[in-house]
Amino acid sequence: MLPVIDPAASSTAPKHHPGVPVLPLPSPPAFGSPSTGHGPDSSMEWLGVLLALLNGVTRIDWSGAGVSAGRPVPSGGGAYPGEVYAATPAGLCHYVPSAHALELLSRTDLRADVTRTLERPPLTPPESVLLITSRLGANLARYGPFGHRLQALDTGVLTGQALTVLASAGAEPRAHARFADGELGRLLGLDPRAERVHAIVTARAPRDIAPGTPLLRRRTARSGFEPVPVPLATVLTVLAETARPLPLDHVAPVDCELYVIAHRVTGLETGCHRRDPRTGRLVPVAAGVTPRALFPPGGPGELAGFEAACAVLVTGDYESGYPLHGDRWYRMLNLRAGAVAQRIGLAAARAGLGAGLRCDVDTPAADALLRAAPDRTTLLAALLGPERGNGTPSCPLLHPRAPS
Ligand SMILES: Cc1cc2nc3c(=O)[nH]c(=O)nc-3n(C[C@H](O)[C@H](O)[C@H](O)COP(=O)(O)O)c2cc1C
Incomplete structure (x- = not known):
C-alpha cells in the first residue's frame, strides 16, 4: 500500500533566524568568469562555493506549475526539510539558500565541541564541520508519518552531496551518524520537537572546490x-x-x-x-x-x-x-x-x-x-x-x- 498523500498540503517554510547578523557569501556565479585554474582563495569563498553546491539555488526551472528555484540535490516532493549549519573558526553559521548568505548564530568556534559529541571522532581535529539537520514538521502535512522516512532519505542525499563535493576538493570527508544528539542540539540551540541533527560531515580544509558539469546538470527527468x-x-x-x-x-x-x-x-x-x-x-x-x-x-x-x-x-x-x-x-x-x-x-x-x-x-x-x-x-x-x-x-x- 502506498502512503496516503495530501498533494494540496504545502511544505513549511525554510528556517531562518530573525535578528541575527547576516553574512552575505561571495556570489558563486563568479564561476561563470574565465578560470584562473585556482580555487577560491579565502575560507569564506570556499564555504560559499561548498554551500551553493550542497544546497544552494543553482538553476531556474520552468514547469506547468510556474517558475521555481532548482537545487543541486533532489528532495522528496521538493519539500527540502534539511538545513545546513557550519561550525567555522568565525562561529556557528546557518546557511540560507534563497539569499546565499550565512546567519551568524554564535561567535564561538564550536568545532571542537561538535567533534566531542561524535562517537568516532576523526583522528586529527577537522577543519571543516558541517551539520545537517531536518525540520521534523517540514513535510508531514503532505506525507503524514511517511514524511519522516523522506526526511531521513533527504538528509542522506545532502550528506552524500557533501561527501562528493568535499572529496572532489581533496578534503577527505567523513559522515557521522552516531553522536550525542541532546548535547549537539543544545550546542545548536535547536528545539528537539522541531529540528534534529541527522548527520555531521567532518573534513580537512578543501584544496579547491569547483562545480563539475554533472553536479550542475543533475535534476529530475520531469519530461x-x-x-x-x-x-x-x-x-x-x-x-x-x-x-x-x-x-x-x-x-x-x-x-x-x-x-x-x-x-x-x-x-x-x-x-x-x-x-x-x-x-x-x-x-x-x-x-x-x-x-x-x-x-x-x-x-x-x-x-x-x-x-x-x-x-x-x-x-x-x-x-x-x-x-x-x-x-x-x-x-x-x-x-x-x-x-x-x-x-x-x-x-x-x-x-x-x-x-x-x-x-x-x-x-x-x-x-x-x-x-x-x-x-x-x-x-x-x-x-x-x-x-x-x-x-x-x-x-x-x-x-x-x-x-x-
Ligand atoms: C527521497 C526522494 C524521494 C522522491 N520520490 C519521488 C517520487 O516518488 N515521485 C516523484 O515524482 N519524484 C520523487 N522525487 C524527486 C523530487 O520530486 C525532486 O527531487 C524534487 O522535486 C526536486 O526537483 P529536482 O530533482 O529536479 O531538483 C524524490 C526525491 C527524493 C530525494
Missing part, C-alpha cells in the same frame, strides 16, 4: 524518458560509481545492495538482476519483469516506469541493524540509502542519462521481485533513461569551470 534502449556498459558505469564505499562512521551489518529491473538495456535480458558487490556483475533473479511492475496501476509512476530503460533499486535490511544500533538504525539506513541515491543521480548526469528518484513504488511488489532474504527491502527506486526531447526548460545559474 519523462524516451522509450529507447541504453547500452549495458552505461548502466554498469552508473552502478560502479554508485556502489563505491561511503566514508561513514559505522559499518552496516548488512549493506545496501543494488538491483536493476531492466526493460530497454542493450545486452541485458528484461527482468530483475542483482548487482554482485564483489564482482560488479549483474546476476539474473527474475525474468521478464519491467520497471512498470514497481508502480501501482494508474498511479503517477506507471508511465515513467514504462518509459524508463531500467530502474535501480536501493535495498537494505532494517532487522539486521536494530540489535547493534537501536532505533537510530532506521535513520541510519535511510541516510545511507539517500547518499546512494545522490550518487545515482550524479552518475546518471555524468553518463548523459535522465534520472528520477521514486518512493512511490509498491514496496511488497518490488520486494517480491528481489527474491532476496526476507528482511531485505526496497528503500527507493531510481528510474533511468534518456530524458524526453530537450527536457524541461531550465536556466543554470552556475557554470562548470573549464578544464585547465
Whole structure:
C-alpha cells in the first residue's frame, strides 16, 4: 500500500533566524568568469562555493506549475526539510539558500565541541564541520508519518552531496551518524520537537572546490524518458560509481545492495538482476519483469516506469541493524540509502542519462521481485533513461569551470 498523500498540503517554510547578523557569501556565479585554474582563495569563498553546491539555488526551472528555484540535490516532493549549519573558526553559521548568505548564530568556534559529541571522532581535529539537520514538521502535512522516512532519505542525499563535493576538493570527508544528539542540539540551540541533527560531515580544509558539469546538470527527468534502449556498459558505469564505499562512521551489518529491473538495456535480458558487490556483475533473479511492475496501476509512476530503460533499486535490511544500533538504525539506513541515491543521480548526469528518484513504488511488489532474504527491502527506486526531447526548460545559474 502506498502512503496516503495530501498533494494540496504545502511544505513549511525554510528556517531562518530573525535578528541575527547576516553574512552575505561571495556570489558563486563568479564561476561563470574565465578560470584562473585556482580555487577560491579565502575560507569564506570556499564555504560559499561548498554551500551553493550542497544546497544552494543553482538553476531556474520552468514547469506547468510556474517558475521555481532548482537545487543541486533532489528532495522528496521538493519539500527540502534539511538545513545546513557550519561550525567555522568565525562561529556557528546557518546557511540560507534563497539569499546565499550565512546567519551568524554564535561567535564561538564550536568545532571542537561538535567533534566531542561524535562517537568516532576523526583522528586529527577537522577543519571543516558541517551539520545537517531536518525540520521534523517540514513535510508531514503532505506525507503524514511517511514524511519522516523522506526526511531521513533527504538528509542522506545532502550528506552524500557533501561527501562528493568535499572529496572532489581533496578534503577527505567523513559522515557521522552516531553522536550525542541532546548535547549537539543544545550546542545548536535547536528545539528537539522541531529540528534534529541527522548527520555531521567532518573534513580537512578543501584544496579547491569547483562545480563539475554533472553536479550542475543533475535534476529530475520531469519530461519523462524516451522509450529507447541504453547500452549495458552505461548502466554498469552508473552502478560502479554508485556502489563505491561511503566514508561513514559505522559499518552496516548488512549493506545496501543494488538491483536493476531492466526493460530497454542493450545486452541485458528484461527482468530483475542483482548487482554482485564483489564482482560488479549483474546476476539474473527474475525474468521478464519491467520497471512498470514497481508502480501501482494508474498511479503517477506507471508511465515513467514504462518509459524508463531500467530502474535501480536501493535495498537494505532494517532487522539486521536494530540489535547493534537501536532505533537510530532506521535513520541510519535511510541516510545511507539517500547518499546512494545522490550518487545515482550524479552518475546518471555524468553518463548523459535522465534520472528520477521514486518512493512511490509498491514496496511488497518490488520486494517480491528481489527474491532476496526476507528482511531485505526496497528503500527507493531510481528510474533511468534518456530524458524526453530537450527536457524541461531550465536556466543554470552556475557554470562548470573549464578544464585547465
Ligand atoms: C527521497 C526522494 C524521494 C522522491 N520520490 C519521488 C517520487 O516518488 N515521485 C516523484 O515524482 N519524484 C520523487 N522525487 C524527486 C523530487 O520530486 C525532486 O527531487 C524534487 O522535486 C526536486 O526537483 P529536482 O530533482 O529536479 O531538483 C524524490 C526525491 C527524493 C530525494
